[in-house]
Amino acid sequence: METAIPYYWKSMDWDRFMADYPPPPMFQKTTGRLSADALRALQNERFMARVAEAWHIPFYRERWGAAGLEPGDIRSLDDLAKIPSFNSDDLRQAAVAQPPFGNHHPFGREGLGTMPLKLQTSSGTTGIPRVTLFDPMAWEVQGVQAARAFYAQGARPGDVVQITYTNSLANASWNAFTGLYHWMGCVPVTAGSGNVTPTEKQLEYAKAFGVNWWFSRGEYLGRLAEVAAAEKFDLHQLKTRFLHSYLGPDAEGAVRKRLEDAWGCPVYDNYGTHEIGLCSFECTAKDRKHLSEDTVYVETTDVDTGAPLPSGEKGSLVFTSLHRSVPPFIRYDLRDVMILYEREECACGLCTRKLSQFLGRADEMVKLRGTNVFPVTCQSAISKDSRTTGDYICVAYFAGEGLGRREEITVRIERRSPDVDSDALMKDMERALFKDLGVKVGVEIVEAGSLAELTRTGKGDKSRRLLDLRKGK
Ligand SMILES: [Zn+2]
Incomplete structure (x- = not known):
């Protein structure tokens, strides 16, 4: 046949x-x-x-x-x-x-x-x-x-x-x-x-x-x-x-x-x-x-x-x-x-x-003190500030013990160069993110390129913006 x-x-x-x-x-x-x-x-x-x-x-x-x-x-x-x-x-x-x-x-x-x-x-x-x-x-x-x-x-x-x-x-x-x-x-x-x-x-x-x-x-x-x-x-x-x-x-x-x-x-x-x-x-x-x-x-x-x-x-x-x-x-x-x-x-x-x-x-939504937070909402404020590289990741975790245990987010943000004043950038970012997210989050300034492995930015995939350390959520 x-x-x-x-x-x-x-x-x-x-x-x-x-x-x-x-x-x-x-x-x-x-x-x-x-x-x-x-x-x-x-x-x-x-x-x-x-x-x-x-x-x-x-x-x-x-x-x-x-x-x-x-x-x-x-x-x-x-x-x-x-x-x-x-x-x-x-x-x-x-x-x-x-x-x-x-x-x-x-x-x-x-x-x-x-x-x-x-x-x-x-x-x-x-x-x-x-x-x-x-x-x-x-x-x-x-x-x-x-x-x-x-x-x-x-x-x-x-x-x-x-x-x-x-x-x-x-x-x-x-x-x-x-x-x-x-x-x-x-x-x-x-x-x-x-x-x-x-x-x-x-x-x-x-x-x-x-x-x-x-x-x-x-x-x-x-x-x-x-x-x-x-x-x-x-x-x-x-x-x-x-x-x-x-x-x-x-x-x-x-x-x-x-x-x-x-x-x-x-x-x-x-x-x-x-x-x-x-x-x-x-x-x-x-x-x-x-x-x-x-x-x-x-x-x-x-x-x-x-x-x-x-x-x-x-x-x-x-x-x-x-x-x-x-x-x-x-x-x-x-x-x-x-x-x-x-x-x-x-x-x-x-x-x-x-x-x-x-x-x-x-999948990346984090409930923080009753407010729904999407990590990508941070992008606007961070990419707008030329002191950053634009790369960042939100770290979600539980802080405290027992009845005092609560969910927190710290946003790690890359500064463009070591010349950038970390403290000033951190304070400005905390303020800007509070405005955009409607809830207070911590900010940690890190060096340029140090988040690449976590976020996979530029690797041809969508960038990751959440590192979820909450266990048994
Ligand atoms: Zn049209």
Whole structure:
């Protein structure tokens, strides 16, 4: 018998795909500005299709059954809150239950070879990282999501775009590449991170290739600016049109302002994960982040109780992917804290719900004398003060014994050089952090570079901002 190869270009009806998940500029005229009713109907139809598939997958069938649900109980998006949410710990368990992909996937190894599949992983912690498989639908929708973001930020066909993430087990660079190459007509320059193409070379190449804009994390854009200054390389000569970035917490816009001044162009913030794609992006209005609502349904829930929150309140984001079957993600609690806003007409013409900037990780929340403290909230005050390197870590611990035992946080902050007066910096930081956190924390000034091992800043991963020394919490 002849071998049947699942050719990628035969794997989908591409015209149908583009009508269902319109790339730019169609998105701007169609699903990017549907009426509330039409959007709800579209989301509901996709949601019901995903729920039907999930009943055939052990991870969902077992969890939903344990919560007392039966097929047929979920009749529309209105029933969403009946479905138990899950988080990355549950996915870790799923991988143990059915290695190597996990029992949340619709098939194991026996499914390989029946369709084109790509394996990506969560960023490495300890042990074997979590696997997510991508079929062409999952792969191309995330490309379309990215292209929508790029277009709304001013990207146009023919742009040359430098990507400073490495094409690796992590998804970001592949996602950018697919969006640019398949759905924007832009030319990706897959330079990789500073480990692949040294920062000095990144700048030289950008100049030589006439790079129009960059796809890069905020921290690395700062690093590029530092190296440019040290090498007497004028960043403004690059005539960069904009920077597509991931700013993380930046309450007062200090990080953005510093980057915009150094580069001489706007910086746009975005949000996504490899499971749900690059689903949220700023447009040129820079007024919070649009959601690609035909691809995800988003809720916010109370960090402590998991109860759904009304829009406009700060909570943990729970995502339901509307397009993914391999694997489905239904009520995935990403533990990222943001505010979800009601839909509104934006200056750019899109009409969507929006997300605030990133406000913290629910896992890193510390309750300090009744106040919820997110370590990333410290970032604004610290990065704004030029006496620091910007690197810091919050150390949470118990002080005292018995009834007097209480939770405390000390923030270790790096000073830029030994010339900086530690005492003055400590006092100023204590004051600034009290203002931003709403509760008093201790400050300890340490030497430049001494936190690198703990925070992993610049190591290509998100910086760690909490060292949790509380035992048996
Ligand atoms: Zn807009």
